[in-house]
């Protein structure tokens with residue numbers, strides 16, 4: 215059976231090595247006579263899987279002891295509410311920067327709980343750039359400062375970490391976590407839906423500094439209270455056991471393949487190749503400011519948008535699928551997370567050259 219190169223923004227490709235291992239262990243994990251899906255989350259077998267996954271994630275990201283790692287549910291979108299509920303700590307304001315659709319959603323949700331100070335916004339320039347930090351209207355009394363290091367839809371990525379003094383920095387890393395090494399200590403809290411670089415949908419990672427836990431608003435649901443989840447080992451209720459297991463296989467795969475330094479090198483190379491192919495053609499275009507182009511999501515348009523559906527159908531016929539851009543921006547988007555092989559980028563570029571020669 216041949217597999218496609220799937221450029222989906224998420225759920226996205228998972229490495230074939232991981233899927234093959236999951237398949238081989240599907241009916242009988244480690245001679246337990248059962249699938250991981252059928253195990254009690256309280257049993258010693260599953261607890262060993264869960265603990266190993268956390269250990270491997272801590273190794274990969276070099277997560278210090280004084281950070282908790284939570285394996286939660288509800289997607290990154292649930293964290294849009296959980297973050298203010300847990301971190302406001304009696305404060306009435308939080309800082310947010312608006313760099314795209316996902317920032318906006320986070321802001322909208324936070325406004326239910328506090329005054330959101332939007333420190334800067336790139337909305338007037340179609341979210342194609344990141345306002346320089348010198349222009350941010352930071353509030354040193356804010357409960358926290360939230361940003362979206364990679365805007366998945368517009369393909370805009372911070373290649374630097376904002377310096378915000380003593381205010382805890384909070385980052386929605388849904389589409390960039392594990393794509394490169396990270397200095398976790400720069401952050402108060404990092405969160406990510408799993409369905410891009412981590413594993414299957416259904417799992418949400420939260421990495422949070424210990425001193426920020428335990429101050430949730432009185433009406434915070436138990437499921438969203440970091441103190442309760444942390445005390446329960448992320449098992450206040452039945453966790454997404456299989457997604458957690460699969461994420462653990464992804465962590466092992468990353469370690470085996472050189473860890474995050476190796477991923478960074480490959481990811482940068484893959485994205486540079488694709489941006490070069492776009493920039494050197496007169497037919498394709500990426501409008502994102504060159505300093506903040508994403509390594510993970512590469513949107514581009516064709517010289518003539520009437521050709522979009524031909525491009526998509528002919529690409530699909532060559533096994534290059536899910537290239538349609540998000541409806542809010544149109545055009546194409548190639549999401550090229552860790553599990554997209556370099557050969558997938560080469561195949562896409564060859565197809566783009568061929569298509570341009572035919573129609574350009």
Ligand SMILES: Cc1ncc(COP(=O)(O)O)c(C=O)c1O
Pocket residue numbers: 223224288289290291292316362364365366367386387388389406407408
């Ligand atoms: C940057 C970012 N934040 C949040 C989300 C929403 O994630 P979820 O579907 O896990 O709630 C996405 C989904 O694509 C995303 O890309």
